Amino acid sequence: MKKIIPIAKVRGYATNKTIRLSDKTIEKSQLASIFFLDVGNMALFIARIFRETFSRNFEFKEFLRQCYEIGNKSLPLIAVTGAIMGVVLTIQSRPALASFGAVTMLPGMVAVSIVREIGPVITALICAGKVGSGMGAELGSMKVSEQIDAMEVSATSPFKFLVVTRVLAATLMLPILVIFADGFGIFGSWIGVNIKGDVNLVLFTSQAFGSIDFMDFIPALVKSYFFGAVIGIVGCYKGYNAGKGTESVGKAANSAVVLASLMVIIVDLIAVQITDMLA
Amino acid sequence: MKKGEPDTIVNDSVGNSSQEPMINIENLNVAFGPLQVLKGLSLKLYKEENLVVLGKSGSGKSVLIKCIVQLLKPDSGTIEVLGSNVGSLNRKELGELRKKIGFLFQSGALYDSMTVRENLEFPLVRIRRKMSKKEVDDKIKEALENVGLADALNKMPSELSGGMRKRISLARTLVVDPLIMLYDEPTTGLDPVTSDEISELINLVQKKYKTSSIIITHDIECARNTANRILMLHDGEVHTEGTIENFEKSNDSLIKSFFK
Numbered sequence: 001m002k003k004i005i006p007i008a009k010v011r012g013y014a015t016n017k018t019i020r021l022s023d024k025t026i027e028k029s030q031l032a033s034i035f036f037l038d039v040g041n042m043a044l045f046i047a048r049i050f051r052e053t054f055s056r057n058f059e060f061k062e063f064l065r066q067c068y069e070i071g072n073k074s075l076p077l078i079a080v081t082g083a084i085m086g087v088v089l090t091i092q093s094r095p096a097l098a099s100f101g102a103v104t105m106l107p108g109m110v111a112v113s114i115v116r117e118i119g120p121v122i123t124a125l126i127c128a129g130k131v132g133s134g135m136g137a138e139l140g141s142m143k144v145s146e147q148i149d150a151m152e153v154s155a156t157s158p159f160k161f162l163v164v165t166r167v168l169a170a171t172l173m174l175p176i177l178v179i180f181a182d183g184f185g186i187f188g189s190w191i192g193v194n195i196k197g198d199v200n201l202v203l204f205t206s207q208a209f210g211s212i213d214f215m216d217f218i219p220a221l222v223k224s225y226f227f228g229a230v231i232g233i234v235g236c237y238k239g240y241n242a243g244k245g246t247e248s249v250g251k252a253a254n255s256a257v258v259l260a261s262l263m264v265i266i267v268d269l270i271a272v273q274i275t276d277m278l279a
Numbered sequence: 280m281k282k283g284e285p286d287t288i289v290n291d292s293v294g295n296s297s298q299e300p301m302i303n304i305e306n307l308n309v310a311f312g313p314l315q316v317l318k319g320l321s322l323k324l325y326k327e328e329n330l331v332v333l334g335k336s337g338s339g340k341s342v343l344i345k346c347i348v349q350l351l352k353p354d355s356g357t358i359e360v361l362g363s364n365v366g367s368l369n370r371k372e373l374g375e376l377r378k379k380i381g382f383l384f385q386s387g388a389l390y391d392s393m394t395v396r397e398n399l400e401f402p403l404v405r406i407r408r409k410m411s412k413k414e415v416d417d418k419i420k421e422a423l424e425n426v427g428l429a430d431a432l433n434k435m436p437s438e439l440s441g442g443m444r445k446r447i448s449l450a451r452t453l454v455v456d457p458l459i460m461l462y463d464e465p466t467t468g469l470d471p472v473t474s475d476e477i478s479e480l481i482n483l484v485q486k487k488y489k490t491s492s493i494i495i496t497h498d499i500e501c502a503r504n505t506a507n508r509i510l511m512l513h514d515g516e517v518h519t520e521g522t523i524e525n526f527e528k529s530n531d532s533l534i535k536s537f538f539k
Contacts, residue, residue, distance in 0.1 A: 057405075142390075150388035150448075153348045154402035154455070155377040 045237050049167055052160045059161050066169035070131050074177055077130065078123055082181035085118055086110065086188025091195065106193060107204050108211025114185040115212050120220050121268055123181040124227035127174060128260035132235035135166055136256030139239025140249040148240070163240060167232035174228030175221050215279065223271035227264050234260040298325050299362070301459055301491040302347060307356035309342050309515075316342050317353070318515040324459070324491050329481065331494045331502045333537060334512035340495040341385070343512075344461040347493070348382055349373055361458065378406050381452030381490070385464040387444035389436040395447050396432045399423070403454045422450040425487065426480060442473035449480060453488060460484060460492040466501045478504035499537055511537075 021029075089110050097103050139162060142148050151158035190204045238256040242248040302324035309317040316339040324330050334340050345351040347358055349365055358365045363376055390398050399419045403410065410418070423429045426446040436444060445465060452460065465481065466474035478501050484490055494505055502509060502523065509526055511519040513533055519526070526534055 057408075138392075145391075146384045146386055146388040147390055149350055150382070150384055150390075151401075153350065153377055153380065153382040154406075154452070155374045156402055156405045 041241070042233075042237055045240075046233060048159060049164055049233065052157065052164050053168065055160070057160070059165050062161055063165040063169055066165050067173055070127075070166075070169050071173040071176060074127060074130055074173075075180060077126060078177050078181050079184045081122060081126055082114075082119065082184035083188035083191070085122055086114060086185035086190075087192040087195075089113060089118065089185075090189040090192025094192075094196070104207075107189065107199075107207040110189040110192075111186055111208035111212055112216055114189070115182050115216050116220055117268075119182040119185055120178045120224045120227060121264065123178045124174065124224070124231065124264040124268075125261055127170070127177065127228070128231050128234075128264055129257050131170060132231045132256045132260040133253040135170075135232070135235030136239040136242075137249055137253035139163075139236060140242035140252035143240065143242045144244060144246065144249055159240075163236045166236050167229065170232030170235075171225055171228040174231070175224040178221065178224040215275075219271065219275040219278075223268065226267050226271065230263045230267055231260045234263060300325055300359075301361060302493070303357075303359040304343075304347075305357045305359075307343070307346060307358065308354045309339065309346060309351065310354055316515050317346075319356070320512070320515065320517060322510055322517065324493055326491055327485065327489055328507040329485055329492045329494060329505050331496060331506035331509045332512060333497060333499075333502060333509055334518075335497065338512040339515045340512055341463050344382070344463060344493055344495055347461060348377060348380055378455060379458045381449075381455070381457035381460045383445070383449055383452060383460070383462045383465055385467055387436075387441075387448040389439075389444055389448055389451070391436045393436075394432075395423070395428075395434050395436070395439075398436070398447065399451050399454050402451065406455050418454050422454045423447075425453060425483070426450045442469050442476065445469070445477055446480065449484070453484065456488065457490060460488075460490045462492060462494040462496075464495055464497075466496065466498045471500070474498060474501060475504065477501070481505045497537070 090106060093109060094103065094106060097106055097109070139148070142162070148158045148162070151161065186205065186208050189208070190199065190201055193199050193204060235256045238252045238259070242252040300323040302322075304320065304322045307317050307320040308315070320339070320343065322330070322332075332340050332343065342351060346353045347360060347365070349368075353366070360376060361379060363372070365373065365376065368376060389395075390401065393401065396419060399422060400415060403415055403418060407415075419432070420429065423432060426449055428443060428446050428450070431439065431443065431447065436447070439447060460481075462481065465477050469477065481492065481494065481501075482505055485492060492505075494501070496502055506523050509519075509521060509523060510517055511526070511534065519529070519531065519534060521529075527538055529535070529538075
C-alpha cells in the first residue's frame, strides 16, 4: 500500500508537492530513527556516567560490593574456561607444529595466543554473558518493581548508586580476571602437553613466559579495561532503560548479552588495528 | 447544570481554604501519545489534611502523584509544592524538595537486595550525612516501632508479607520526617484486616508527623477511614469533590457505583 506524505515546507516555503512512500519504507525509516535515538541516548548515558563519577559522595561501599560480585563470583567460571581453552589449544596445535618438527615451540605459541587474544576475548565474552545479563536483569527488575523510582523520589541518586558503581567495578575487575584466565590457560596448556608427553612445569612456564614480551601483555591488558567498561555500560544501559512488565526484564538481559558481546568483538577489532599501527 | 457536565459537590467547609496550600495544582494536562490521561486537572492540598483521590483504574490517579514528584513530566499546567513550582526546579532544587515528600509505592518498592535495616538506612544516611551511627539506629528503631514492626530489622523483603512490606515501605519514608505524604494505592492487594491496619497507620502518621497527605485509592473503606476530603477523578478530570458524607449522600451514578 502506498501512502501519500505531503511535503509541508521546504526551506520555509510552503509547497503542495507530495511524495509516495510504501509501508516498508516507513517501517524501515522508523527502525532507523529508533536506532539513532538509542545511540543518542547511550551517548548521553555515557556522558552522565563520567559526570557522576567525578561528582561528590561517591558510593564507595557499593563499588567494593560490586567488585566482589563481579570479580570473585566470576573467577571459578573464568578459571575453568581458561584451563580448558589452554588444553584444547595445545591439543589442536600440536599436530600442525609436529609436522614442521616444531613441537618445542608449543608452549611459547600457546602462551602468546592466550595472552594476546584468547584470554582477554574469552574472559570478556564470558563476562558479557554472566555479568552483562546479570546487570540487565537486576536493574531491569528494579525498574519494573519501581525500586529505581523509589530511590529517585527519596532524593538519592539511583544512577550513582546502581550504574556508576557497576560500570567502574566491571572496568576494574575485567583486567584482573583476564590475568587469572591467562594463568589458568597456560596451566591448562601444560596439562595438554603432558597428555602426550612429559614436560616439567618449571621448564614449560619458562619457555612459555620466555616467548611473551611487554608488547604482548600491555595492549591486551589495556583493551581488557575497555571490554569491562563496554560490558558494564551496555548491561546497565539496557537494565536502567527497561520498559514495563516482566517481559522487558528478559528483553533487557538478553539484549545486554547480545550487544555487549558484539561490542567486545568490535572493540577487539579496533584494539588490534591500533596495536598493529603502534607496533 | 449543563448537559454532560459532571455532578459536583462544592463544599466551602472542605479543606482550609484560608491557608496557603501545601500542594497547588493548576490545569494539569498529561498525555501518553494519543491518550489524554489528565485533562486540565486542578487541586489543592492543605496543611495536615488527608486528601483521598478516588477513581477507576486508568483514571490518572497514579499519574497525578508521579507528576508531583516529577517522576513524570506533565505536558502543561503548574504544580506548586511548598511554594515551589516543581517544573522549573533544577536537579539539585528538586532533590531538596523531594527530601520533604514521602512516597509510598503501590508495590512497596523495597530494595530486595537489602535487609529492612539497610532499606531504612539508605535514604537516611544519604540525606542526613552528619548523623552519627547511634542517631541513625535510633531513628530506624523509632520508625519501625511506629509501624509496629520493630522485630523485622534484619529480615529480607522476601521474608515479609504484603502488609509488612507496605509498613516497612512506610517506615522508610518516615525516617526522613516528610512534610507531605503521597500514598499510591496503600491497601491494594491486602486483606480487609490488614487494609484497616494500614488505614489506621495513615491516620497515625498524619497525627504524629503532622503530614499533609494525598491518598490514591479505589478502596472505599480506606477512603472512609482516612479522608478529610475526597476528590473523585473520572476520565482525567475532577468529577466530584467533597467530604465522605457528601459522597455517601450523592445520587450521581458513578459515585453510587463506588459507594454501593
